[in-house]
Amino acid sequence: MPETLQERVARLIRDSLGEPGSALPSEAELVERYGASRNTVRAALSALEAQGLITSSQGRTRQVREINRWEWKMAEWERAHNNDGDAWANTIKAQGGTPRNDLQILSIQAPADVAKELKIPAGTAIQARNRLRWVNDEPHQLSDSYFPPFVTDGNDLFWNPGDLGVQGGLLAATGHKQVRWHDTLTARMPSAEESQRLMMAPGTPLLVHTRLGYDAEGRPVRYMVTRMAADRVEVSYDLDA
Amino acid sequence: MPETLQERVARLIRDSLGEPGSALPSEAELVERYGASRNTVRAALSALEAQGLITSSQGRTRQVREINRWEWKMAEWERAHNNDGDAWANTIKAQGGTPRNDLQILSIQAPADVAKELKIPAGTAIQARNRLRWVNDEPHQLSDSYFPPFVTDGNDLFWNPGDLGVQGGLLAATGHKQVRWHDTLTARMPSAEESQRLMMAPGTPLLVHTRLGYDAEGRPVRYMVTRMAADRVEVSYDLDA
DNA sequence: TTGTTTGACTTGTAGGTACAAGTTGCTTGG
DNA sequence: CCAAGCAACTTGTACCTACAAGTCAAACAA
Numbered sequence: 001m002p003e004t005l006q007e008r009v010a011r012l013i014r015d016s017l018g019e020p021g022s023a024l025p026s027e028a029e030l031v032e033r034y035g036a037s038r039n040t041v042r043a044a045l046s047a048l049e050a051q052g053l054i055t056s057s058q059g060r061t062r063q064v065r066e067i068n069r070w071e072w073k074m075a076e077w078e079r080a081h082n083n084d085g086d087a088w089a090n091t092i093k094a095q096g097g098t099p100r101n102d103l104q105i106l107s108i109q110a111p112a113d114v115a116k117e118l119k120i121p122a123g124t125a126i127q128a129r130n131r132l133r134w135v136n137d138e139p140h141q142l143s144d145s146y147f148p149p150f151v152t153d154g155n156d157l158f159w160n161p162g163d164l165g166v167q168g169g170l171l172a173a174t175g176h177k178q179v180r181w182h183d184t185l186t187a188r189m190p191s192a193e194e195s196q197r198l199m200m201a202p203g204t205p206l207l208v209h210t211r212l213g214y215d216a217e218g219r220p221v222r223y224m225v226t227r228m229a230a231d232r233v234e235v236s237y238d239l240d241a
Numbered sequence: 242m243p244e245t246l247q248e249r250v251a252r253l254i255r256d257s258l259g260e261p262g263s264a265l266p267s268e269a270e271l272v273e274r275y276g277a278s279r280n281t282v283r284a285a286l287s288a289l290e291a292q293g294l295i296t297s298s299q300g301r302t303r304q305v306r307e308i309n310r311w312e313w314k315m316a317e318w319e320r321a322h323n324n325d326g327d328a329w330a331n332t333i334k335a336q337g338g339t340p341r342n343d344l345q346i347l348s349i350q351a352p353a354d355v356a357k358e359l360k361i362p363a364g365t366a367i368q369a370r371n372r373l374r375w376v377n378d379e380p381h382q383l384s385d386s387y388f389p390p391f392v393t394d395g396n397d398l399f400w401n402p403g404d405l406g407v408q409g410g411l412l413a414a415t416g417h418k419q420v421r422w423h424d425t426l427t428a429r430m431p432s433a434e435e436s437q438r439l440m441m442a443p444g445t446p447l448l449v450h451t452r453l454g455y456d457a458e459g460r461p462v463r464y465m466v467t468r469m470a471a472d473r474v475e476v477s478y479d480l481d482a
Numbered sequence: 483t484t485g486t487t488t489g490a491c492t493t494g495t496a497g498g499t500a501c502a503a504g505t506t507g508c509t510t511g512g
Numbered sequence: 513c514c515a516a517g518c519a520a521c522t523t524g525t526a527c528c529t530a531c532a533a534g535t536c537a538a539a540c541a542a
Binding site for chain 3: 042056
Binding site: 267268269283297298299300301302303 | 521522523524
């Protein structure tokens with residue numbers, strides 16, 4: 001299978017990329033250098049952009065993309081919560097960043113996936129706590145938590161958006177302490193809306209984390225879905241034998 | 242900021258997508274339906290393809306993409322290894338799949354990232370075990386393990402590609418049993434080569450898992466980097482309080 | 483000195499053409 | 513009846529034009 005022209009141009013450009021942050025030649029110069037049409041050069045460039053290697057913005061020459069990730073320690077997460085406020089904020093501060101948090105508390109009808117995880121009928125009225133987390137005024141993640149009715153019913157605490165209302169502590173305070181968690185991780189490309197809300201550059205996947213927390217009786221008491229810009233975060237776990 | 246025509250067309254097409262596996266209208270029909278040029282329609286379609294929503298192949302109409310993921314249980318991984326052969330193969334079998342394994346054992350010079358994790362000088366001669374794992378004759382992941390010299394020196398066992406040579410058990414058998422692990426997870430877009438080796442559809446990110454294993458003395462004894470096609474796998478962890 | 487305007491550069495959007503190449507089903511000849 | 517081949521479809525590649533819109537620096541005016 002012979003290499004197409006746009007593939008060849010993409011390969012040549014990729015191999016000539018400088019260090020992160022440096023500028024690429026303009027389209028016109030690449031057209032001249034490789035003897036391809038502007039459309040072909042643009043096809044090559046947008047392939048590189050889709051691979052997350054370069055960035056582009058109108059009026060400026062393209063740049064070699066630079067990425068720096070913040071670590072998010074998943075194994076410490078819930079445990080630290082119980083003692084010490086927001087563990088996510090603490091882990092970011094420890095790495096020299098400035099964390100920020102937008103919390104929205106909603107009453108919703110359970111969508112199919114949430115209902116299945118919480119083992120309740122789809123459409124049940126449940127409470128959702130939707131967070132948008134920022135680091136250095138850069139949006140990092142959309143973290144949505146869902147609670148089954150038997151946990152939230154009659155607990156005004158859950159409507160309190162204050163910082164004491166962190167979720168590990170919150171559940172413990174209302175008699176439904178989590179003792180076991182099941183986490184899953186996948187990745188996919190963001191929708192246009194997710195891409196916009198998280199201000200994600202093209203060619204950036206979404207890292208999707210879910211956590212299902214169980215109480216001592218083995219009942220699911222919280223389902224959390226976190227969607228992260230994969231170029232800004234690295235999730236970590238510590239395990240013992 | 243007004244919506245461009247290609248954005249509008251992309252949105253309308255996305256909202257009219259049928260169920261997974263169903264066919265899209267041809268480009269010509271979309272050109273007529275939305276009154277845009279073929280270039281504009283193709284721009285919209287390739288945006289949807291980059292989002293992983295549709296697939297395309299020359300000569301056939303595009304299709305709505307369908308994805309099914311296999312679960313990979315990370316917390317059980319090393320522990321099961323010690324008793325029971327290849328835990329990854331077992332977890333796939335338990336889900337009704339047919340696993341397969343290509344193993345290549347190499348002697349290489351440690352690249353910078355590997356050297357840093359194993360705390361050895363870059364360029365040190367080390368052993369690498371590179372696996373390509375398949376499920377139902379579909380490539381799933383590239384899993385590369387690296388061992389520092391003090392672990393492999395004088396151990397012929399490490400050159401044995403047999404099934405007894407699974408790594409958790411292998412390290413234990415040579416007196417360097419792992420007792421602690423540090424895992425990280427990120428996602429990024431694949432390079433052209435990774436995309437080809439894993440036969441990944443456009444719009445599919447790579448889920449990248451790393452595991453650094455320590456022995457009882459706290460020395461790193463294995464560094465493993467696994468690159469997975471994110472549309473075919475879901476990584477999971479079980480945690481206790 | 484400071485602020486504004488202008489012009490030259492950049493990328494983005496939208497349209498067009500032509501032909502190559504893969505897929506599928508119908509027609510037709512044996 | 514079956515198979516080969518052809519025709520009509522599909523998407524892929526590559527080229528072209530025109531203009532819109534954002535960026536940046538030099539020139540110019542207050």
